[in-house]
Amino acid sequence: KAGVTQTPRYLIKTRGQQVTLSCSPISGHRSVSWYQQTPGQGLQFLFEYFSETQRNKGNFPGRFSGRQFSNSRSEMNVSTLELGDSALYLCASMEGAGSNTEAFFGQGTRLTVV
């Protein structure tokens, strides 16, 4: 099975712009979660989608949004970019619907805001 695919791998954007990141989960997995990783804050949960519905949301401003399509692929969008949004954004794919499910991570998208 192919792993979790995140595109693009690297992005450079200017403050005030918006950005869309994409994640294709493992085939058959219906749950997709997003995490932000920064040196200062570590790994923080952004949101989780299951069957096109957002089930959980972390403590991030409304500039961060996401969606999931019927084929389970997910996108996250960040509007009005700030310098502090520079981070590695990781997508995780899970097969099951419950909390006793392991998450498989993609290689991430490195976003740099200048």
Next chain:
Amino acid sequence: AQSVTQPDIHITVSEGASLELRCNYSYGATPYLFWYVQSPGQGLQLLLKYFSGDTLVQGIKGFEAEFKRSQSSFNLRKPSVHWSDAAEYFCAVGARGSGGGNKLTFGTGTQLKVEL
């Protein structure tokens, strides 16, 4: 709310020496516990997980971890470290979110350096 503490930010060991990375968690219910490893610029790779049953779990690359409920700990161990084990290690607890599903809370990570 759940939390994870990894008290050691950096650890240096010699190749061939044994390794123990510490992890303490706080969670009200039965925890689902994970150890992940991350190489520079890469995503997270699952080393092992604990859901229930035997408290000593075996993972990939020769790693094992022991769940101790009384100490709220889930320490990662390896009897003989290889230079390729140099990476950052994250402990995580999985908990049910308010909407169901799974939300992982990570520790701050331990950076492992291996001296040849």
